[in-house]
Structure formats: C-alpha cells, structure tokens
Amino acid sequence: MSSERPINRRFAEDVHFNLVKPGPPRYRTRTDKPVRYFTVADKEGGAALGYVWAGDEDDAAAWEPRQAAGPRALMEGLGWFNRLEKAKGRGIRPSEAIEEMLAEPATGKYGRALPDSLTDAPNAAAVKALAKGD
Template identity: 90%
Template sequence: MNTERPINPRFDDDLHFNLVKPGPPRYQTRTEKPVRYFEVADRENGLVLGYVWAGDEDDAAAWEPRQAAGPRGLMEGLGWFNRLEKAKGRGIRPSQAIEEMLAEPATGKFGRALPDSLTDAPNAAAVKALAKGD
C-alpha cells in the first residue's frame, strides 16, 4: 500500500508573490530637528483645535490635535493631513506646504489657520507636548 498522499494541484505550481504598491508619498511624522508650526482655531469660537508643523531637514510635517479640543481636533486633522499628503505628492518641501496653508487659511472642516501664530519649536515632540498640555 502506498502511503504517499496525492499532491494538491494548488501547491504544485511555483510560488508567486505580488508586490503591493506603496501608498501615496508622505512626509515623515517625527523629527528631532527644528520645526515651524501654526495654530488652527475653530471658526466660530476661536478654540485652538490643533497645530500643523513642518521641518525641512527631515522632510517631516504633520497635524497634531490639541487634547483639549477632543474629537473635534481629531476630525479637523483629516483635512490638514490630506493637504500635507497632496503637497508631498507635488514634491514640495514641508515649509512650502505650510506657507501654502497659511496663504489659504480657511480650508479646514471646522477651523482655519491663524497666520499670526506661525512660530518655531525645537522639534516635533515640543509641538506634541504643547498640544497635550494646554
């Protein structure tokens, strides 16, 4: 009696791997290098919803929601993140991306960029600490 099992035809062919195409280009979301950032405030009551920051040295930029803004800060980030993704797709530096955002401040779902709030921070962690602590 033969104890060998028949080969399943699915496993008889060579193994093939399909490469998954990476997503759209994105800026780095962390940096220890200096960054510039601005506030995004609610259009109606002026509550700061979060911060958009950017640093050219590490090709980094991101949205940092303000903890005190709660879910609205998180929701607001979708629009700003989308704008950053599109800017990276066009191949522009992070600093240019935030300059464009400041030139067109009222494009968020709930908020608008505050051009007079543009300032420097030592790194992205400082902006994150600001968002958590105020």
C-alpha cells in the same frame, strides 16, 4: 516499491507572499530636528484645535490635534493631513507646504489657520507636548 514520492526540499516549507500596496507619498511624521508650526483655531469660538508643523531637514510634517479640543480636533485633522499629503505628492518641501496653508487659512472644515501664529519649536515632540498640555 513505495508509493511515497521524495519531497523536494525547496517546496517543503510554507511560502508567504507579502503584497505591498504603494500608497501616496507622505512626509515623515516624526523628527528631532527644528520645526515651524502654526495654530489652527475653531471658526466658531476661536479656540485652538491643533497645530500643523513642518521640518525640512527630515522631510517631516504633520497635524497635531489639541487634546483639550476633543473629537472636533481629530475631525479637523483629516483636512490638514490631506493637504499635507497632496503637497508631498507635488514634491514640495514641508516648509513650502505650510506656507501654502497659511496663504489659504480658512480651508478647514471646522478651523482656520492663524497666519500670525507661525513660530519655531526645537522638534516635533515640543509641538506634541504643547497639544497635550493645553
């Protein structure tokens, strides 16, 4: 008599469990559809730090740091990203989120929204190109 037990094929392979931790609701960060965006300027010198854009068609919105502004633009983005996340959590459209941000322009750590800078772009890639090309 053999001491080996027969292998149950159901347990012969490794089992992997993927724990998916649900995060807060977020807008999509890319879209090929038209977007609206505004400029965030440095409170001290007035230079552009980046752009907040939003498009309702794809439920998308994001912060695009201006490359020429360096690390200051990246740090400023945390505040705008958090505001977008909170707006999504309240269930409002991306266009409504940027309207709220423009209504309270000086809420960034280093920068402030320029209310008169709200304009249209063909898509998010155009805003990204603007941020890189400055």
